[in-house]
Amino acid sequence: ETGVTQSPTHLIKTRGQQVTLRCSSQSGHNTVSWYQQALGQGPQFIFQYYREEENGRGNFPPRFSGLQFPNYSSELNVNALELDDSALYLCASRRDRDVSYEQYFGPGTRLTVT
Amino acid sequence: AQSVTQLGSHVSVSEGALVLLRCNYSSSVPPYLFWYVQYPNQGLQLLLKYTTGATLVKGINGFEAEFKKSETSFHLTKPSAHMSDAAEYFCAVSHSGGSNYKLTFGKGTLLTVNP
Numbered sequence: 114e115t116g117v118t119q120s121p122t123h124l125i126k127t128r129g130q131q132v133t134l135r136c137s138s139q140s141g142h143n144t145v146s147w148y149q150q151a152l153g154q155g156p157q158f159i160f161q162y163y164r165e166e167e168n169g170r171g172n173f174p175p176r177f178s179g180l181q182f183p184n185y186s187s188e189l190n191v192n193a194l195e196l197d198d199s200a201l202y203l204c205a206s207r208r209d210r211d212v213s214y215e216q217y218f219g220p221g222t223r224l225t226v227t
Numbered sequence: 228a229q230s231v232t233q234l235g236s237h238v239s240v241s242e243g244a245l246v247l248l249r250c251n252y253s254s255s256v257p258p259y260l261f262w263y264v265q266y267p268n269q270g271l272q273l274l275l276k277y278t279t280g281a282t283l284v285k286g287i288n289g290f291e292a293e294f295k296k297s298e299t300s301f302h303l304t305k306p307s308a309h310m311s312d313a314a315e316y317f318c319a320v321s322h323s324g325g326s327n328y329k330l331t332f333g334k335g336t337l338l339t340v341n342p
Contacts, residue, residue, distance in 0.1 A: 117270075146329065155231075155317050155332030156271070169329055203270055207328065214259050214278055214321060214328055218270040 115140055117206050117219035125225045126194050134189040134222045138206030145187040146216065147179060150201040162187055163209060191224075199226045229254045229320045233333035241341050246290075246305040248336045250318030253299065260301040261319040261330065262292055271317065277301065288312070313340045 118137045126132050138145050144163045148156035158171035162181035176192040185206070191198055201223050205216040234249040252258055259278045263271040275286025282294040288311075292303045301318060315337050319330040 144328075148330075148332075153334075155319075155334045156330070158329040158331070161329060171329065205271075205330075215261075215273055215276060216328070216330065218263075218272070220270040 117142075117204055117217050119202075119204050119219040119222050121222060122220070123223045123225075125227060128194055128196060128226055130194050131190065131192045132194060132224060134191075134202050134204075134224070136187045136189070136204030136206075136219060138185045138187065138204075139217050142206035142208050142217070143185050144207050144209045145181055145185065146205045146207075147187070147189045148203040148205065149173070149198075150203060150221070151197075152200070156203055159189070194226045196226050199224060229258070229322070229331045231318050231320050231331055231333035233316075233318050233336050235336055236334065237337045237339070239339045239341060240308045242310055243307050246303070246308045246312065246338065248303040248316050248318075248338065250292075250301045250303065250333060251299055252301060252318070252320045254320055254322060256322045259321045260292075260294060261321070262286065262290070262301075262303050263317045263319060263332075265315045265317065265335075267314075274303070274316075308338075308340045310340050310342065313338055 120135045146161040147159040150156040161169040165181045178190045180188045201221045203221045204219045207216045230253040232251045261276045262274040277294045285291045315335045318333045
């Protein structure tokens with residue numbers, strides 16, 4: 114069973130640019146969530162996608178957007194990058210009917226904004 | 228609204244000593260509680276979870292945690308620390324709300340194990 118994978122591993126962008134991060138969910142998982150983990154902090158929920166639609170969002174501005182594809186993979190897009198967007202971005206997947214409520218995390222993408 | 232407080236951003240123990248990492252939560256509905264571990268430059272790995280049933284839950288690598296509703300706590304313990312336990316530990320709370328199972332994390336506790 115293939116786990117959650119994310120690409121790229123590391124990324125350096127300049128303030129004002131746009132970035133796209135990618136996530137392949139674990140086999141059989143139809144729900145994907147994205148989290149932002151700033152240095153020295155716990156992960157913060159950005160949003161969740163289910164059946165290709167956003168169905169839950171944390172306290173993040175609209176310049177954070179996403180997509181989920183029919184194969185359940187997902188993208189996180191961030192426009193107009195700010196220095197504070199520098200963080201580890203984690204993707205997590207699960208089955209919507211999984212009563213264990215466990216989310217499986219990928220290794221993350223480290224984004225640095227200069 | 229849910230929240231998690233982890234007491235102690237850094238805990239240091241000797242190898243073989245008891246590990247105790249503290250977590251208190253706030254939730255307006257019955258919570259689901261989780262402990263995750265994060266090794267340097269890696270993602271999160273689930274150690275254990277409480278959803279319903281037995282309040283003492285056992286996880287991987289010899290860790291266990293007890294859900295105490297009256298104290299709103301879910302502290303993580305391990306009887307004897309090993310050098311390989313050195314990592315950052317996160318407590319998280321969730322609850323079922325339709326199909327939205329977002330996790331709310333604490334700020335983490337860095338565990339160091341001294342030889």
